[in-house]
Amino acid sequence: MEAIRVENLEKRYGDKTALNGVSLQAPSGLITAILGPNGAGKTTLIRIITTLIFPDKGNVFLFGEDPFKEKKVFNRIGYVQELPNLPPFLSGRELLELSARLKSVPKEDVKRVLEMVGMTENANKKIAKYSKGMIQRIALAEAFLGNPEILIMDEPNVGTDPILNLRMRDILNEMVKNGTTIVMTSHELEEVKKLADKVFLIYRGKVFFEGTTEELILRFIGVRVILETD
Ligand code: ATP
Numbered sequence: 001m002e003a004i005r006v007e008n009l010e011k012r013y014g015d016k017t018a019l020n021g022v023s024l025q026a027p028s029g030l031i032t033a034i035l036g037p038n039g040a041g042k043t044t045l046i047r048i049i050t051t052l053i054f055p056d057k058g059n060v061f062l063f064g065e066d067p068f069k070e071k072k073v074f075n076r077i078g079y080v081q082e083l084p085n086l087p088p089f090l091s092g093r094e095l096l097e098l099s100a101r102l103k104s105v106p107k108e109d110v111k112r113v114l115e116m117v118g119m120t121e122n123a124n125k126k127i128a129k130y131s132k133g134m135i136q137r138i139a140l141a142e143a144f145l146g147n148p149e150i151l152i153m154d155e156p157n158v159g160t161d162p163i164l165n166l167r168m169r170d171i172l173n174e175m176v177k178n179g180t181t182i183v184m185t186s187h188e189l190e191e192v193k194k195l196a197d198k199v200f201l202i203y204r205g206k207v208f209f210e211g212t213t214e215e216l217i218l219r220f221i222g223v224r225v226i227l228e229t230d
Helices: 042-049 071-076 092-102 109-116 132-144 162-177 189-195 213-229
Strands: 002-013 016-027 031-035 057-062 077-080 150-153 181-186 198-203 206-212
Touching (some): 002 042, 132 162, 162 189, 181 189, 206 213
């Protein structure tokens, strides 16, 4: 069964169309990427999937359930926002312990997720003192708490942290092995090539391509060859 299924999503902001009939599915146990340039509609799509905003039309299903009606389904999801804004007066560990309590996850899981993102040594420093890469790591660790069944990452920006960038595929594979389905957005083909199994390319609120990363690369090379020989 697909972990996520969206059907014909439409969303307008005033006279601006952000999504113009997007349908996609994220199969269980894979890493699916939503690739597209800035303004393609990726964040709007993620905000609808996580029910932060309503679509004008269309449906969302998480494990076959409509999250706008079945709020309980959210206990099964971890979400990393684009450019996370974390409370500066807490330490990374305090934030994770608070979050674990809110999610009813055992406190011991904080140690595990800190290790996963390589933040054990810096866990007691205040978030105000963290670099952008460290903030990203703690935001990821928070989403990893309790091994969610679906992990949704909006532009994880791992490129800003070279070590995390190198380890990200291993970290995500470890999550997949523990039963998590992963969906991420990105505007970088290189990042998607490295991290994802399946890709949806969206542009101006529509899906232009769906396939494996290999198929995407072949298609792009094909397009380039046609353009160059035209
Ligand atoms: P980025 O990578 O820059 O975040 P994106 O692919 O996530 O881009 P969205 O943020 O979903 O794209 O934006 C899709 C379109 O909708 C863009 O043209 C954007 O300007 C517009 N848009 C997004 N949010 C709003 C809003 N709150 N009000 C008006 N227009 C919006």
